[in-house]
Amino acid sequence: MRALARAATIVCVGWTTVSPGHPALNAACGLYAQSYLLSVSPCEHRSGMQCAVITPQPSYYPCPNLRPARFRLALSGGPPARSFLNWGLMPQNSQENSQAYPRRRSGSHTGRKTPETLAAATMYTFLPDNFSPTKPKPSKELKPLLGSAVLGLLLVLAAVVAWCYYSASLRKAERLRAELLDLNRGGFSIRNQKGEQVFRLAFRSGVLDLDSCSRDGALLGCSRTADGRPLHFFIQTVRPKDTVMCYRVRWEEAAPGRAVEHAMFLGDAGAHWYGGAEMKTQHWPIRLDGQQEPQPFVTSDVYSSDAAFGGILERYWLSSRAAAIKVNDSVPFHLGWNSTERSLRLQARYHDTPYKPPAGRAAAPELSYRVCVGSDVTSIHKYMVRRYFNKPSRVPAPEAFRDPIWSTWVLYGRAVDQDKVQRFAQQIRQHRFNSSHLEIDDMYTPAYGDFDFDEAKFPNASDMFRRLRDAGFRVTLWVHPFVNYNSSRFGEGVERELFVREPTGRLPALVRWWNGIGAVLDFTRPEARDWFQGHLRRLRSRYSVASFKFDAGEVSYLPRDFSTYRPLSDPNIWSRRYTEMALPFFSLAEVRVGYQSQNISCFFRLVDRDSVWGYDLGLRSLIPAVLTVSMLGYPFILPDMVGGNAVSERSTSGGDVPERELYVRWLEVAAFMPAMQFSVPPWRYDAEVVAIAHKFTALRASLVAPLLLELAGEVTDTGDPIVRPLWWIAPGDETAHRIDSQFLIGDTLLVAPVLEPGKQERDVYLPAGKWRSYKAAQPIPMRGGLPRPALKKTAAATG
Numbered sequence: 001m002r003a004l005a006r007a008a009t010i011v012c013v014g015w016t017t018v019s020p021g022h023p024a025l026n027a028a029c030g031l032y033a034q035s036y037l038l039s040v041s042p043c044e045h046r047s048g049m050q051c052a053v054i055t056p057q058p059s060y061y062p063c064p065n066l067r068p069a070r071f072r073l074a075l076s077g078g079p080p081a082r083s084f085l086n087w088g089l090m091p092q093n094s095q096e097n098s099q100a101y102p103r104r105r106s107g108s109h110t111g112r113k114t115p116e117t118l119a120a121a122t123m124y125t126f127l128p129d130n131f132s133p134t135k136p137k138p139s140k141e142l143k144p145l146l147g148s149a150v151l152g153l154l155l156v157l158a159a160v161v162a163w164c165y166y167s168a169s170l171r172k173a174e175r176l177r178a179e180l181l182d183l184n185r186g187g188f189s190i191r192n193q194k195g196e197q198v199f200r201l202a203f204r205s206g207v208l209d210l211d212s213c214s215r216d217g218a219l220l221g222c223s224r225t226a227d228g229r230p231l232h233f234f235i236q237t238v239r240p241k242d243t244v245m246c247y248r249v250r251w252e253e254a255a256p257g258r259a260v261e262h263a264m265f266l267g268d269a270g271a272h273w274y275g276g277a278e279m280k281t282q283h284w285p286i287r288l289d290g291q292q293e294p295q296p297f298v299t300s301d302v303y304s305s306d307a308a309f310g311g312i313l314e315r316y317w318l319s320s321r322a323a324a325i326k327v328n329d330s331v332p333f334h335l336g337w338n339s340t341e342r343s344l345r346l347q348a349r350y351h352d353t354p355y356k357p358p359a360g361r362a363a364a365p366e367l368s369y370r371v372c373v374g375s376d377v378t379s380i381h382k383y384m385v386r387r388y389f390n391k392p393s394r395v396p397a398p399e400a401f402r403d404p405i406w407s408t409w410v411l412y413g414r415a416v417d418q419d420k421v422q423r424f425a426q427q428i429r430q431h432r433f434n435s436s437h438l439e440i441d442d443m444y445t446p447a448y449g450d451f452d453f454d455e456a457k458f459p460n461a462s463d464m465f466r467r468l469r470d471a472g473f474r475v476t477l478w479v480h481p482f483v484n485y486n487s488s489r490f491g492e493g494v495e496r497e498l499f500v501r502e503p504t505g506r507l508p509a510l511v512r513w514w515n516g517i518g519a520v521l522d523f524t525r526p527e528a529r530d531w532f533q534g535h536l537r538r539l540r541s542r543y544s545v546a547s548f549k550f551d552a553g554e555v556s557y558l559p560r561d562f563s564t565y566r567p568l569s570d571p572n573i574w575s576r577r578y579t580e581m582a583l584p585f586f587s588l589a590e591v592r593v594g595y596q597s598q599n600i601s602c603f604f605r606l607v608d609r610d611s612v613w614g615y616d617l618g619l620r621s622l623i624p625a626v627l628t629v630s631m632l633g634y635p636f637i638l639p640d641m642v643g644g645n646a647v648s649e650r651s652t653s654g655g656d657v658p659e660r661e662l663y664v665r666w667l668e669v670a671a672f673m674p675a676m677q678f679s680v681p682p683w684r685y686d687a688e689v690v691a692i693a694h695k696f697t698a699l700r701a702s703l704v705a706p707l708l709l710e711l712a713g714e715v716t717d718t719g720d721p722i723v724r725p726l727w728w729i730a731p732g733d734e735t736a737h738r739i740d741s742q743f744l745i746g747d748t749l750l751v752a753p754v755l756e757p758g759k760q761e762r763d764v765y766l767p768a769g770k771w772r773s774y775k776a777a778q779p780i781p782m783r784g785g786l787p788r789p790a791l792k793k794t795a796a797a798t799g
Contacts, residue, residue, distance in 0.1 A: 179237045179239075179245055180192065180193070180245060180373070181235065181237070181247055183208075183213075183220065183235065184210075185207040185208050185209075185210060185226060186202055186203055186207045186208075187200070187201050187202035187203050187262075187263075188200075188201055188235070188249075189201070190247065190323065190371060190373055192321070192322065192373055193375075196321075198319065198321040198322060198323040198373055199264075199319070199321075199323040199325075199371055199373065200264075200265045200267070201262050201263065201264050201265065202262065202263045202265070202343075203251070203262055204261040204262060204263050204345070205251075205253075205258070205259060205260045205261045205262075206225040206226070206227070206229060206231075207225060207226045208222045208224075208225060208226065208233065209222065209224045209225055209226045209228070210222070212224045218236055218237040218238070219234055219235075219236045220234060220235045220236075220237075221233060221234040221235075222234070229254075229255075230254040230255075231251065231252060231253055231254055232250070232251075232252040232254065233250065233251050233252070234248075234249075234250055235247055235248065235249050236248040240383070240387070241383070243374055243375045243379065244372055244373070244374045244380065244383050245372065245373050246370055246371065246372040246373075247370065247371045247372075248368070248370050249368060249369055249370070249371065250366065250367070250368040251366070251367045251368070252364065252365070252366040252367075252368075253364050253365055253366075254364065255364060256350070256362045256363040256364045257351065257363065258349075258364075258365065259347055259348065259349035259351075259365060260347065260348045260349070260365050260366070260367040261294065261345060261346065261347040261348075261367075262345075262346045262347075262367060263338070263341070263343040263344070263345055263346070264317075264325065264343060264344045264345075264346055265341065265342060265343045266286070266288070266319075266342040266343065266344070267319070267321070267342070270734065271319060271320060271321050272285035272286075272319070272320040272737045272738065273285055273286045273317055273318065273319050273320075274286060274317070274318045274319075274320075274627070274628065274631050274725075275314070275316050275317040275318050275628065275631050275632060276309075276313065276314075276316070276317055276335075276628070277297075277309040277310050277312065277313035277314075277628075278302070278309070278310025278311060278312045278313065278606065278607065278625055278628060278629060279302065279309065279310055279625075280302035280303075280305075280306055280307075280308065280310070280616060280617060281306070281615050281616050281617075281621070282615060282617075282621040282624040282625045282628065283615060283624055283740065284623065284624035284627050284628065284725070284740040285320070285737065285738065285740075286317075288337045288338070288339040288342060288344075289339055290339055291336075291337070291338055291339065291340070292307050292336045292337050292338075292345075293336050293345075294334035294335055294336035294345050294346075294347035294349075295307070295334055295335065295336065296333075296334055296353055296354055296355065296555075296571075297309060297313065297315065297333045297334060297335045298354060298554075298555035298556070298571055298572050298575075299311050299312075299313060299553070299554040299555045299556070299572055299575045299593050299594075299595055300554050300555065300556035301552075301554050301556050301557070301607070302607055302617070303607075303608075304556055308556065309335075310607055311553065311554050311575075311592050311593040311594065311607055312592075312593065312594040312595075312604055312606075312629050312632065312634060313572075313594075313595060313632070314389075314595065314596070314632040314633065315327035315328075315329075315331075315333060315369075316384065316388065316631075316632060317344070318377065318380070318381050318384070318631060319377070320377050320727065320734075320737040321377070322373060322374045322375060322376050322377050322379070322380045322731075323371065323372070323373050323380070324371070324372050324373075324374075324380050324381065324384045325369055325370070325371050325372075326369060326370050326372075326384060326388050327346065327367075327368075327369040328368040328369055328370070329570065329596075330358075330366065330368065330569070331348045331365075331366060331367055331368055331369075332348050332349060332350050332353060332355030332357075332365055332569075332570075333346070333347070333348060333355075334346075334347040334348070334349060334353065335347070346367060346369070347367070348365040348366060348367035349365050350363040350365055351363070354555065354558070354560070354571045355569060355570060355571070356567060356568065356569055357569065358569050359567055372384060376731035376732065377727055377731045377737075378727065378728055378729075378731040379731070381631065382718075382719075382720065385633055385719045385720075386719055389598045389632075389633035389719060390596070390598045390599035390633075391598060391599065391633075391715065391716055391717075391718075391719040392598065392599060392600070392601040392635065392636070392715055392716055393599060393601055393716060394586060394601040394716070395601065395709075395712045395713060395715070395716065396586065396587055396588065396589075396601060396602060396603060396636055396712075397436070397587040397588050398705075398709055399436045399437075399474075400436045400437075400587075400588055400603065400675055401674065401675065401705050401708045401709050401712065402434075402436070402700070402701050402705040402709075403434040403435055403436040403697075403701070404433065404434070404435065404436060404676040404677060404678050404697060404700075405435070405436050405437055405439060405638070405675065405676065405677040405678070406424070406428055406433075406435050406437075406438050406439065406677075406678050406679075406681075407439040407441055407641060407677060407678070407679040408420070408421060408424060408438075408439065408440055408441045408679070409439075409441035409442060409641070409645075409679050410641060410643075410645060410646050410657075410679035410680050411424065411679060411680065411681065411684075412424075412441075413442065413443075414442050414443035415443075416440065416441065416442070416443060416444060416457070417457040417458065418457065418458040418459065418460065418461065418464050421438070421440055421464060421468075422464060422467060422468070424438070424681075425438055425467075425468055425471055425473055426471075427681065427683065428681070429471060429472075431681070431682070431683050431690060432694070433693070433694075433697065434697070434701070435472075435473060435474075436474070436588070436675075437473065437474040437475065437476050437546055437547070437588050438468065438473045438474070438475050438476070439475075439476045439477075439478065439549055440475060440476070440477050440478065441478045441549070442478055442515075444457065444458060444477070444478070446488070447484055447486050447487040447488065448480070448482055448483070448484040448487060448515050448516060448518060449482060449483030449484050449487030449488075449489045449490060449493075449518060450487050450488055450489060451489070451535035451536075451538070451539060452539075461543060462542070462543060465543045465544055465545075469544060474546035474547075474588065475543075475544075475545060475546055476545065476546050476547045476548055476549055476588055476589075477539060477545055477548050477549070478548070478549045478551060479536065479548045479549065479550055479551070480550075480551045480552045480553075481520055481521045481523070481532075481552060481553055481557075481578055482511075482513055482515070482518040482519070482520060482521075482552070482557075483499070483518050483519050483520075483521065484515070484516045484517065484518035485510065485517060485518055485519070486516075487518070490518070490519065493508070493519060493521070493531075494508055494519075496527060496531070497522075497525070497527075497565075498521055498522060498525065498527060498528040498531055499519035499520060499521060499522055499528075500519070500520045500521070500522045500558060500559070500562050500563070500564055500574075501522070501562065501563050501564075502559070502561070502562065502563065503561045503562065503563050504563075505563045509558075509559040509561075509562050510559075511557055511558065511559055513552065513557055520557065520558060522564050522565050523574060523577035523578050523580075523581070524564045524565045524566040524568065524573070524574065524577060525564070525565035525566070528565075529577070529580075529581065532581060533581060533584065536548060536581075536584075536585070537584070540585070546587075546588050547585040547586075547587060547588035547589045548582070548585055548589055549589075549590050549605075550578070550579070550581060550582050550589065550590065550591040550592070551592060552592070552593075553575050553578040553579065553591065553592065553593035554575065554593055555571045555572060555574060555575055558571060558574065572595040572596075573595075575593045575594075575595050575597075576595050576596055576597050578591075578593065579591045579593060579594060579597040579600050580597075580600065582600060582602050583600060583601075583602075585602075586600070586601045586602045587602075588602075589602035589603070590602060590603040590604070590605045590638050591603075591604055591605065592604070592605045592606075592607060594629075594632075594634055597634075598633040598634060598719075601636070602636065603636045603637065603638040603674070603675050604629065604634045604636060604637055604638065605637075605638040605639075605640060606622075606625050606626070606629070606637070606638065606639050606640050607640070608640055608641075608644075608645050609621070609622070609639075609640050609641070609644040609645065610644050610645060610647065611643055611644035611645065611646045611647070611658035611659065611662060612644070612662075613662060613755075613756070613757055617644075618644070619644075619662060619665060619666055619669070619755055620740075620741075620755055622639055622666075622669055623669070623740060623741060623742075623743055623753075623755075624740050625639070626639055626673065626723050626743070627723065627724075627725050627740075627743060630721035630722070630723045630724065631721065631725075633719065635674070635711075635712070635715045635719075635720075635721050635722045635723075636674055636675070636712070636722075637673065637674050637675065637722075637723065638673075638674070638675040638677060639669075639670060639673045639675070639677075640677065641677050641678065641679040641680070642663065642666050642667050642670050642676070642677065642678050642679070642680065643657070643658035643662060643663040643666050643667070643679075643680050644658055644662075644666070645679075646658050646680055657680050657684050657685070658680060660685055660689065661757060661758075662757070663680065663685065663689065664689060664692055665753065665754055665755060667682075667692065667693055667696055668692075668696055668753050668754070669751075669753045669755070671696035671697065671699060671700045671704065672700070672704055672743075672745060672749075672751045672753075673723070674708055674712075674722050674723065676697070676700065703749075703774060704745065704749075707745055707746055707748070707749060708722060708745065710746075711745070711746050722745065722746070723743055723744070723745060724743065724744040724745070724746070724747070725739075725743065725744070726739050726742055726743070726744060726750070726765070726767055728744060728747065729744065729747050729767055729769075730767035730768065733767055733768070735765060736765070736767055739765055741753070741755055741762075742764065742765060749774070750764075750766065750771070752764040752765075
């Protein structure tokens with residue numbers, strides 16, 4: 001073959017054997033006439049091929065049993081090797097066609113000679129430039145095969161397209177899942193480690209455009225709603241400990257003037273929620289009634305509205321399914337509810353509200369919160385309290401846990417004077433009762449806002465205090481944040497700019513409260529705080545006053561539009577500043593508002609109760625309210641006065657004292673609370689009631705107070721409540737989640753009072769474990785938690 005390289009066109013062909021009669025290339029094949037087939041030899045470069053040296057021929061008829069094949073052949077001395085079809089070497093460069101290999105002169109062939117001789121005598125030859133051989137038509141047998149091939153190609157293409165869409169959907173699904181959270185256009189849900197849904201929330205201010213969502217590690221964010229409105233939305237997954245998973249959620253509108261609302265579903269009948277706020281109608285767990293449009297979540301006097309939130313509140317809710325939610329402090333937070341769908345409506349807005357955007361920021365609302373899921377309700381609550389609430393740094397005076405407080409309010413009202421106070425103290429001692437302290441309540445001053453005794457009512461206050469001290473009484477005084485316009489201190493407050501002002505900031509804002517019209521001290525101003533506390537210190541120094549009862553302090557007593565020395569984005573901060581006034585007098589102090597005030601080491605008093613049996617500020621509301629405030633991080637609780645306020649229009653008796661049976665049942669419950677207070681004295685009834693009061697105050701001193709003081713000491717370290725729900729020691733007990741008429745003191749003392757009129761006995765539910773009556777040494781074994789029937793009167797059991 002090398003010898004022929006410059007002598008002739010070389011054709012190399014591979015074949016497919018169609019007939020055994022054509023196993024090799026030869027003249028009979030019909031490829032070329034015999035006279036032009038100069039030589040046939042095996043192909044050196046590929047097995048299964050033969051090469052032939054040919055001379056030009058005007059026509060070309062491929063052999064039917066042969067198929068073309070590409071083959072690279074290097075011709076020595078010629079151009080670089082190229083790939084040509086097997087029926088001829090056809091250079092691709094036109095210059096090569098015309099110059100590289102000159103054509104053989106015609107007539108040079110004179111006879112048959114050996115290939116070697118011909119190679120020396122023959123000029124180079126080429127197939128013509130316009131050479132286009134006639135290609136074989138496919139046989140009819142190939143058409144079905146070609147159709148099948150096309151169909152198979154289409155099927156493969158369809159499968160590839162479907163896989164691409166499927167892969168894209170899988171990638172999207174991954175972006176919309178974060179650990180145990182599932183996000184969709186309209187909301188999200190959270191599952192626990194067992195795969196059970198424990199939290200569900202719906203977006204009510206718009207739905208997400210999922211195509212705008214992306215994931216970056218633990219952060220899943222979206223940039224617009226389905227209708228194209230821009231926003232900033234993200235969910236961040238945080239695992240603070242092995243047994244807790246938390247999700248930080250934030251929805252912020254890009255433009256001002258809108259409201260952001262999410263609906264948090266309370267779940268089915270087996271899910272129970274706790275927390276939020278003190279309410280006028282208090283239930284444990286939370287019970288929704290009717291529909292309530294979202295309203296500012298601020299401290300309020302519940303007597304102003306049936307739906308108002310009380311004086312103690314926190315943006316925190318807890319579920320029996322071990323989920324908890326804490327709304328961020330920066331949110332202009334409004335809360336409503338829908339009993340039909342069992343949902344709390346969480347809303348953020350700046351219009352028609354006391355909230356104000358931070359200085360320098362547009363009024364674009366943000367709704368942000370953190371949802372955490374744990375292994376059980378008790379452990380997740382402990383985590384949330386340690387993470388989000390402060391703890392008291394000190395413990396109130398031991399006598400406040402041990403002995404009852406005595407108040408002049410119900411017995412004497414605003415008609416209190418020096419003689420009545422001294423006579424009240426004498427009666428307490430005559431009936432052989434101990435006292436934590438004696439509290440002089442409303443209207444001992446000439447006007448509201450004054451800081452000294454009315455000399456007409458208290459002609460010798462110093463002597464009165466000396467006599468009370470000699471009788472073993474510590475005395476506290478009632479104070480408030482108002483200065484009425486007829487007070488001698490009003491002009492001073494205006495001149496020194498001590499009051500909350502109208503929006504222009506030029507004039508003090510006057511408000512109406514239950515004792516008239518006056519201005520409100522601006523506790524964001526350091527001068528106002530110093531002025532107020534300075535007067536309280538002078539009272540303490542002049543009369544040896546033990547402490548103070550700080551009344552009012554709710555945001556609802558601020559004017560609707562107001563300005564303060566330091567701008568308040570959240571008006572609840574004003575309530576918190578007011579509670580801080582009690583810090584120097586903490587040991588025997590009491591306040592009735594609380595917002596982020598868990599570090600104030602004094603007693604937090606429930607709002608005044610009515611002398612009724614029910615859940616509307618009555619006896620049945622007492623345990624639910626104390627449990628709710630305990631879960632909000634306030635361990636030192638004063639459940640107001642035994643028997644309620646005895647206001648005739650809000651009393652079952654219609655008189656100036658509560659109904660006798662109601663009073664006794666209330667006394668029995670109060671004996672087991674962190675603090676106990678009398679205002680209607682037991683001797684206003686009869687000797688039997690006095691004897692019952694002696695029995696339960698003695699029981700308190702011997703059994704309850706030592707445990708209360710022990711738990712109070714632990715609070716500063718753990719933050720755990722003193723008064724606890726039954727599920728605290730039985731988090732998996734469904735029945736314990738629902739009980740609102742029993743409670744625990746610590747983990748060992750269970751209290752089950754009688755709370756219904758005309759009843760002399762009740763069933764008691766004991767969680768699993770070994771229990772015994774506080775009066776008996778024999779334990780009562782319980783398996784799985786069963787009701788204990790017919791324990792007489794108020795029952796107490798220890799574990």
